[in-house]
Amino acid sequence: MSDDRLGRLAKGSLLSRMFGQGRQPLRLVAVPRDHVVGDRTRGDTLLAGRLTFGSEEVLLADMNFGELGGRSKLAREVQGFSWLRDLAASASREKGARLAEAIAGRWLIAHGSRVDEAWAPELWGERILYWTAYAPYILSSRDSGYRSALLNTLARGARHLDSSADKAAPGLPRITAWAGALVASLTVQGAISRLSRSESGLLRALAGAQFEDGGLMSRCPQEQQLLVDRLGLVRAAYFAAKQTQPDALENAAAAALAALHGVTMGDHGFSSWQGGNPGDPTRLAAMVEGCGLRARPLRQARGWGYQRLSALGTIIVVDAAPPPPAKVASTGCASTLAMEMSDGGQRLVVNCGGPGLAPSSLSPELVQALRSTAAHSTLILSDANSTAILPDGSLGKGVTDVEIARSEDNDCSRLESSHDGYVKGFGLVHQRRLSLGNDGKEVRGEDRLIPRGRKKIRESAPFAIRFHLAPGVEPTVTADGMGAILRSTGAPPWNFRCRGAMLQVEESLFIDGRGQIIPTVQLVVVGEISAVGGEIAWQFRRSS
Template identity: 25%
Template sequence: MTEGARLHWYPMAIGTACRRRWLRWRDYLALRMARFAAPAKAFKSQPDPRSYGLATRGLQVLAGNHLVQGEVIEQGKGILWGAALDDPDTAAALHGFNWIDDVVAVDTPEARKQAQLWLFEWIERFGGGRGNGWAPDVTGRRVVRWINHAILILHQVEPNQSRAYFAALGHQSRFLMKRWKSAHAGLPRFEALTGLVHCGLALEGQDHVLKPALRALGRECQREIGEDGGISSRNPEELVEIFTLLSSVNQAVSSDGDYINPEIIRALQRMAPAIRALRFGDGTMARFHGGDAGHPDRIDQALADAGIGSPARDGGAMGFARLAAGGTVVLMDAAKLPVIGAPERAHASTLAVEMYSGKLPVLVSMGSARGFSANLHCAARATAAHSAVTVAGTSLARFAGSGFVRRIYGQQLIDAPRKIMLERDSNQYGQAVLCSHDGYVPSFGLTHSREIAVLHSGAEVQGHDRIFAQSAADRSRFETVAADKGQNRELPFEAHFRLHPDARVDLDMGDTAASITLLNGEVWLLRAGGLKLTLHDTLYFEQGRLGPRATKEVVVTSAVVEYEGVIRWTLSRPA
């Protein structure tokens, strides 16, 4: 039985907790063996910085402020390896040295000196294999940043510190060579293998790891990158992260034709048009399934480094339908929820839309509550947290709890839409998509279809949401549920229009229209065929901020009567 087969058999046999202990034990053994490996002594060539951060986040780190389960932990200036390590997510980010990109971006002598101190403190405290920072993906992330920022790290250090730095890199390279296969498929495995490739490229005495790592990376590209350039988690931010890793590898090996892997190049060629299809006018990514907007400059740099000029994939990518005209861009989630890859991050966002006018956001989702409390994380995954439609206040998907009997591999299975239909159309007036899902059939016997059209001028977006019972069995189910709720063949449903915090909204015309004013003064009018609109306070999560931002949502309410209900709405930009 191969190691890959063992990894899949073992948790099914004895459960997730035992699998974690087993993997941790295997990691520990690999760490002990890695300590006997010959240490690296120098770089084969001078590394160049290839990772970029945000100075605002760097200032937060330097001040000792960390977001842990929705609360700001103030450890004190100059303290990094403290109380924040008690939280697994925070610990992974700290041990992965994500923060060093941000601290370096502050670009002061004091910030650079502090980054050095924290790195050598990590070697002293954790370099021998202690702590929770030795998962393969975290280790891969860490060594890439250590090598990228080598010029800063080794600036005016003592000889013993330099020796400790190279010894720690050699130790981690040996560990990655033994344990990269245990990383979860997808982004974690790409991170582990990229770290191994960088060790082979940069360090003297590590040439033997390079070709095997590149071959393994090519196999992962074949297995994980779809023909449309998408990934199984359907997370646009993760797609960019993988693309950035592969682009950095390809650029680093391009000077030596012996190392170029055609599978990596082909994967980049598939991914670039998909990434462009999922970007808005300001260069940010659509925020679906746990992904954040990303850094536009970093995305631009990765695309430029890859040297792939292919335009945006026509009609969208990775299960997201794209409509664009006159500077207006609408993206709709038009595929099944990701039940593989990263189901614990999947959101109940089928048929949800995000919309930009030029470089400014209009309709958004609540975003990823990663790093906040469990309650906020669950709320952000609900259908009502998106610009989508809910029936009787419920979500179109149900997420299994931690004690659920079908929970496997530590990830959550999803009771989600099984059948999704998508049609596209265009004519002399504009372009449109029609999509439907059966997520509400098990609970209510109801199907939801949504048609979105964008006029060629980009000045108007038209929406048609229809909720209906399709078959005799569905109608019977609907009648039963309506009777249980004390209704006679009638159930409410709501269309949610979530607004970006930078947009200002006012209700007009007897609450039948909403005026949405963007930062540049541009106004969009939301109307729903005379139906009354209501305004609600809500939250907007943005990664890198220590707290959520307050914002508004407009809600249109109607009812399913005699097996059918319709909401027709328009968003228009007056001339």
């Protein structure tokens, strides 16, 4: 791909004619500094003429902005301009600007003069966040027509957000829209009069999407990472403009980071919840390091719903809340009371995961199956999801109430939680008790099915307690069939034992941080339960 070829398409007389050079020139009164280091490999790919996102790729020279639209995941990635961060990690300002300005110019020609899909409020919000933070890469041109076109379009986009930000979908999209409006009011010449309105809009969007403990109501770790990132860029804009950020925004950002830390495992990647996967630990670490915030992991989250137990390198994360409502999460999972576990940097027990927010090559049928209770490390009764997943992908009846009790003493940390997802169908409550020794060497668990309500099982119902094992963890079943030795290269061996049922080893799969399938296995404790209920005990113990 020729930079000169792209440059001819983007700049010169065409933009001058479309947007005019005679308008009063605008300027940025502040340029935020993005301290988050981008992905240099992805930046190198951009310089080579390709933009990759998940399983999809687009050739920059062949990209038609007019036909790209704004609905697909790849289209929204291109038009949000977050890739400027990766380009800056790979290229000098001079080299990167040639490419960035060429692409920005082509975007202006396709979308700058009319309101279309590319003007979706969440896209404008994201675009403003990155256009302002990477102004040196898109405003270094000597072409005054191009510069004027971009700055005037940015200002129009900001004014567009004044009336459209609240029309974005609730949750992260609306937060992103108001974050962009707020940054524009801090950085665009003459826009400071809209600061108070933008602050109120962002705080209102946060109040409607964020639990008091800092987690998003979508309960999606990948979206939570984007939330922290957005608020970090807002914080940088306040600093650049020499304005004081409201305490309410600072507190919301710190709480969001604490919630994010609460779902990370020992390898610094995410635990896999709500259709997500571990993500890229390197990118997560760069975001945490550069966002300007510091917070301890949230251990006991009521709204966010993820309970965290940790001791001397052993980490357990439990989903102790109902699935998220459909209006804020389209890929909610029937994962209540599932757990993940790691020892140092070695994952041991995982959930199967899902494609996350990036495009993937996973089939729709597999993505749907990955949302099921069976794809998570918890108990499943009669192969029925604890919360129904309907044919159209929405969630049906199931878990409505989760009870939680925690305690800690000199010996261990304890978590007792229960859900009502099986009450209507089977007349049974699922209760899971966990304890983690303070030396990090022993995890004791107990799954109980307790009678409740009028519904009764006529004879018996089969159950399975699944522990999906992380890639690289190899189980060897003991001679009595009631236990297994779990060996891996990243941690000492762990011994698993169960009581009250039989142990089987079955095939499983794991979706890695790139959205790809990795074959693995699972421990499955199987048995039958009657209307009077019962309990099954199990234990993980480190050999050394």
